Every structure is written in C-alpha cells, then in structure tokens.
Amino acid sequence: MKMKRFLAVLGAIVLVFPLNAQLKADYIQAEAAKQVDAYLLDLYKHFHTHPELSFYEKETSARVAEELEKAGCDEVITNVGGYGVLGIMRNGNGKTVMVRADMDALPVQEATGLEYASTVTTQDDQGNTVYTMHACGHDVHMTSFIGTARMLGSTRNKWKGTIIFLGQPAEERGGGADAMLKDGLLDKIPLPDYAVALHTSASLPAGHVGYVGGYAMANVNSVDIHIKGQGGHGAYPHTTKDPVVLAAKIVLSLQTIVSREISPLDPAVVTVGSIHGGTKHNIIGNDVHLQLTLRSYTEEVRVALIEKIKRICNGEAMASGIPEEMWPEVTVFEGTPSLYNDPVLSEKAAAAMGKILDTEKIHVLSPVMGGEDFSRYGMTEEDIPIFLYWLGGVPQEKYDRAQAGEISLPSLHSALFYPDPEPTLTTGVESMVSIVNSLLLEK
Ligand SMILES: [Zn+2]
Numbered sequence: 001m002k003m004k005r006f007l008a009v010l011g012a013i014v015l016v017f018p019l020n021a022q023l024k025a026d027y028i029q030a031e032a033a034k035q036v037d038a039y040l041l042d043l044y045k046h047f048h049t050h051p052e053l054s055f056y057e058k059e060t061s062a063r064v065a066e067e068l069e070k071a072g073c074d075e076v077i078t079n080v081g082g083y084g085v086l087g088i089m090r091n092g093n094g095k096t097v098m099v100r101a102d103m104d105a106l107p108v109q110e111a112t113g114l115e116y117a118s119t120v121t122t123q124d125d126q127g128n129t130v131y132t133m134h135a136c137g138h139d140v141h142m143t144s145f146i147g148t149a150r151m152l153g154s155t156r157n158k159w160k161g162t163i164i165f166l167g168q169p170a171e172e173r174g175g176g177a178d179a180m181l182k183d184g185l186l187d188k189i190p191l192p193d194y195a196v197a198l199h200t201s202a203s204l205p206a207g208h209v210g211y212v213g214g215y216a217m218a219n220v221n222s223v224d225i226h227i228k229g230q231g232g233h234g235a236y237p238h239t240t241k242d243p244v245v246l247a248a249k250i251v252l253s254l255q256t257i258v259s260r261e262i263s264p265l266d267p268a269v270v271t272v273g274s275i276h277g278g279t280k281h282n283i284i285g286n287d288v289h290l291q292l293t294l295r296s297y298t299e300e301v302r303v304a305l306i307e308k309i310k311r312i313c314n315g316e317a318m319a320s321g322i323p324e325e326m327w328p329e330v331t332v333f334e335g336t337p338s339l340y341n342d343p344v345l346s347e348k349a350a351a352a353m354g355k356i357l358d359t360e361k362i363h364v365l366s367p368v369m370g371g372e373d374f375s376r377y378g379m380t381e382e383d384i385p386i387f388l389y390w391l392g393g394v395p396q397e398k399y400d401r402a403q404a405g406e407i408s409l410p411s412l413h414s415a416l417f418y419p420d421p422e423p424t425l426t427t428g429v430e431s432m433v434s435i436v437n438s439l440l441l442e443k
C-alpha cells in the first residue's frame, strides 16, 4: 500500500516535472489540429483579408505583437527596423532558438474567387492606390508562427531555454531583415543558437514539407541600365546615335554572359525584364532604360555578372561610336544575398519533422533561383546557423489534377495562388513546434 502510494506521488511529480521533458509527437499533432480548429483559421482569414504592403505593416505588426503577448511571451518589442516585432519567451537556461515570420503582402489584385478573398486597396510609395494581396503566403507564415508561440507558451514545463519570435517587415522588397539588423536586433535579444523559418510552397501539396541543405535560394540583384544616344529625325539616322539599336545589341550580348562566360556548373540568371525608349515612329530618341534581375549563388558569380554587364555595355557603346562620356550608366541595387541552409541544422530539423510527418511527406528539394532575405540572419559576424524550409500549400485535389497534366498550378505572387488553409497551417505549426522543441532539448 505504502509502495503504491509512493509510486503514485512519484508519478505525479514526474508528470509535473517530467524527466527528459519534451513534447511528444502525438501531443504536437493533436494540439496543432485543435489550435487550427479553434483559433488559427480565423486568425489566418484576418491576416488574409487585411494585407499591407512592404514597409507599411502597421496594423499587421500590431496584431502580431498582440498575439505574441497573448501566447505568453515575457517581452514584446515593437517597431524594430520599421514595423518589426520581437516576442521573447524565457524559460530558464538552455538553447536560444529564433523563429521568423515575414508580414508583408504584395500589390496584386486577388482573383482566387475565395469567399475570404482580399478586396483591399492600399497606397504604394508613389501614392498610387493598388490592390493588395497576401499572394506569397506570408499570412500562412504569421499564423503558423502564432500557433507555434501559443503551443510552446502553454507547455513551458516541456522545454527549457529561450525562444525569440521575430515578425519581419518588407521581405518582398528585400529590406526588412536588413532594417531589423541595422536597428540593433542582435543587441535587443539573447544571441540565437539557431534561426528557423518556413515559406509556403506553391508546388508541394498541403500537408507536405520540403527542404534543401546548403544553398537553397539565390542572390538577387536588380540592375538599371541607362543607355544614352543622340536623338534626331527617324529619316536621318546618320546624323544620330540611335540608343534603340544600341539597346538591342546590349540585350542580345547580355545573353552570352551565362551561356558563354559563366561555368555551366554555376547557376546564374540574367533577365532583362523591362525595356523602354522612344516616343514616336519617326523620332530617334535620346535614351533607353533597361531593368534587369540577376540571380546567382556564390559571391564570385554575383560579382562576375555585374562586371561583365558593365563591360558589355561599354564595349557595345564604343562599337556604336558613342563617346566615352556617354557610355551607359549601370546602377546596381543592393539585393538579397543567397540563402544558405546550415547543412547540420538542416538534418536536425528534417529529423525533427520526421517525428511528426510520414517520410513520404518530407521532400528533399532542389535549390531555386528565387530570393529570401531570411539569409541575412545567417550572415552576421555571429555566424548563426539558419534553416528555411518549404511548407506545402496546394490543395490536394488541385495538386492531383496538376500531376495528371489537366491544370497548371499558379506560382507564388500569382493573383490565383491560394493555399488550403487547414492542412497547411496544421503542418506549419506541428513541423515548427517539433523543430524548435528538438533544438531546445539539445545539450
Ligand atoms: Zn514573395
């Protein structure tokens, strides 16, 4: 009898202070589903119907801050690098893990036909009224992140350490992470041992995840080229220096950079996305403007692309007889650095997701040439290992039809893109909770 009683008391103690405390997979799964049912779907629809453009995330960030507070963060800091938000959960000695969600939407007019489609218009930098939509899934990111905070906030007896929830503005313009870091982010928080994030995938089905160890997303640079000529009458070309012909030569020569000058084993893209010049049939104008996007992985290739573009511009201008002082002006904008998923952390995170999801729902993917400024958190001198994974969003039925070749799937940023909220959010919460929990448990 006494022994039984002793065991019962011991059991109760173990329940309250479990040895080797951790969240079990079935608990995480059940709790994530419950959260999505009871709370997160509404929150998702709120974010979806209240999109705000990059650098204008005023209401969104206020809601994120309020939700982080409710989820049990000990400290919530707002207005970091613009509308950036930090929620800190302190729970004794242990590892420090940072979880990031981006908060901005895009100037896209939603055409999904969903009952909760966005009809919102907002003002852009130029004061234009533009339709606004969460076409990149950042509403999914915020909602999963709040779900993660709620679950970890309500299970403090199952983990030790510190979790930092970072709501980031202006990912779409590649400026939000930089703004937060420049505003002293790393002085405001305990130094993270790891930083993790997820991004919605428009090609994986809801309920699945994918990841890439190592280089996962590209360096992004925007380049403007101002080509100058000497205009005149369209019938007297010999008295002019025609910038349209020069622009045409430059556009074609630029194609040889990737095909002839960069190693076929190094990924690179040079795209001329915009060309504007001239006013009328019979006038040779003075200027042509080109807008390019460049993609690469390594710093060497990134620098080489820019040098080669300048060389080609100058060389073609010289060949066209343009005086040196009028050679094209090439302006390179600071872009998003390539995203390098720490290989060791990637494997740890994949193992943690494997506790929650069936193996066939975890995909090892190829890198893509898109960009993500989450990369910046891994590039400071503190050398924080980072990991960003893909969270499938495509409704299963649409995915199956696409696999059968009946439809093509809209990409991220498309007016037609939408995730299947329930399975996407459930998987978002359970995968992230599992990753954070397992990293916190590390010695
Ligand atoms: Zn995007």
Ligand SMILES: [Zn+2]
Residues within 6 Å of the ligand: 136, 137, 138, 171, 199
């Ligand atoms: Zn995005």
